[in-house]
Amino acid sequence: MTKTMTYVEAIRDAQRLEMERDPNVFIAGEDVALIGSPFGQTAGILEEFGPERILDTPISESQIIGLGVGAAAMGLRPIVCIDFMDFIGCCTDEVVNQAAKLPYMLGGQISLPMVIRTNIGGGINAAAQHSQCLEAMFTSIPGLKIVTGGTPADVKGLLEGAVRDNNPVLVLEHKAAGGLTGEVPEGEYVLPIGKAAVKRPGTDVTIVTYSTMIYKCLAAAETLAQAGISAEVIDLLSLVPLDKECILKSVEKTGRAVIVHEAVEFGGFGGEIAAIIADEGFDLLNAPVKRVGAPFTPVPFSAVLEKEYQPSEEKIVSVVKSLF
């Protein structure tokens, strides 16, 4: 059974269901309780679960993540929220040196089953300190898992999967996706972490993407189909662990790969995927691996500039066509 939900409703649903299922799950962060988060991702949870299980914190990002680390070390399953990923610079130590490393550095005496929910991306004219995709800062940190869903169903399944995972999981939601609707499985819905999804099968080129870029990639695939190019579109869903097999299996079939993400192209996670394809799939390729990402500038404010800045469907189509 599915139900039509918005992206934000799916996030809320996932948290409600997990809190109902497991009394050790609680939520803490800025603005999460009384007003239900900036985009309503936790609306109604205070009324349903009470102030012991959803807590407004001071504007203290290091403390928010530290709270999650300490509580998870004691066996709770915190969902700690950093509204915008742009603010994660304020608590990078807690993410990188504490959450990611303590289970290892303590010789496995603890696991840290904690979720860090945060919002990536632009498209809401919020300028460079509120619009970034900073996933590549964290994909090279062993100990973290990183998932990101662009559709209501995926964000729900990944979030429930993250809550049940015994590791620190960064759940990257997209801040411009809140009102997008889609069919979402009703009741508990758990997606496996570390598995990509083929969102559109194809035979001529593999488009690898994640988060809301999935929509532009699927639209580009449709346009390409009309031009006689059959594109297979892979939604990674999980950046760490990365489903290499899914990517390489697809490239084996298509012989071409284009990686698309909203983050800055230079130094972006797409580079790692391109390197893996070159490294492990060189003989499969009929064309160079291409990347489509944002230019190497901060995210600009003006709607005109931001539209130009974000990778477009047209750009994806033209880069794919350049491979033929």
Next chain:
Amino acid sequence: MKLDKQQMLSLLTTMVKIRDFEEKSKDLMLAGKLAGFLHSYSGEEAVAAGVCSELTTQDCICSTHRGHGHIIAKGGNINKMMAELFGKATGYSKGKSGSMHIADISLGIIGANGIVAAGLPIANGVAFALRYEKKDGVVVAFFGDGATNRGTFHEALNLASVWNLPVVFVCENNKFGMSVSQDRHMKIKKISDRAAAYGIPGVTVDGNDPVAVKEAAAKAVDRARSGQGPTLIECLTWRHYGHFIGDPGIYKDPEEQKLWLSPERDPIARFKTRLLDEGIATQAEIDAIDTDIAKQIDDAVAFAESSPDPAPSVMFEDVYHD
């Protein structure tokens, strides 16, 4: 606070154990037998001994890069500690972390930490969990004077106070944040004054007197356990060595260094004199403690040296949990 003989001897035993562990570790490092960084707790033993003597097994501590003393005082196993310093498979972290990251979750030792002031926000998380699960425990966060200039100190004291968390913040003011003396790293004289900013009690005690520390800790632990929230305790003390073994400490005033190492100021020599002067213990009893601890430390070194190195595969363990 009136302590019985057993309590007093217990304080001494803990302090001697810490000192001997630290002196032995220092010697091993200078002899080239230990690698990495070693931040000696020598000189600060009265703080760990006094505070941890007020904690039960349900209570937790979050420690620092200078953490051996806290771990020993909370009951840590010195064989496993020494083995970790040697990077051996039998160490607390299977040889993956070394001196700065020793933990024993079964004893409520949530861990030392290589990042200054990182333990405070985590201590609040532990305290939150204890309260969430309706347990009676309290959490002690240890840190130095330098840590009180980090944002995490302020974030943590603020949250603990506004949420009334069962935490005791114990500042070991050894007068230096790495090489920078207190008068060069903060404008105020008393770090306990910082408590006022968070509406919680702040006290300054003689950190080289285990009984004074114990008294302050008792009050703060009781306050935390009874749901009245956190306290900031500043313990005035002195590290005998530099920031780490190998740092000659040229930034210390030699006269001040001499004073703090004198039998009148050193926490162990001073406490022994007191035990004798007050007729609490005989020289023979004190000597027996010294002898017993010396043997325990020798045994720990023997255990560590005879332990196997970690297998290369250990590197891949504990990165992720199923």
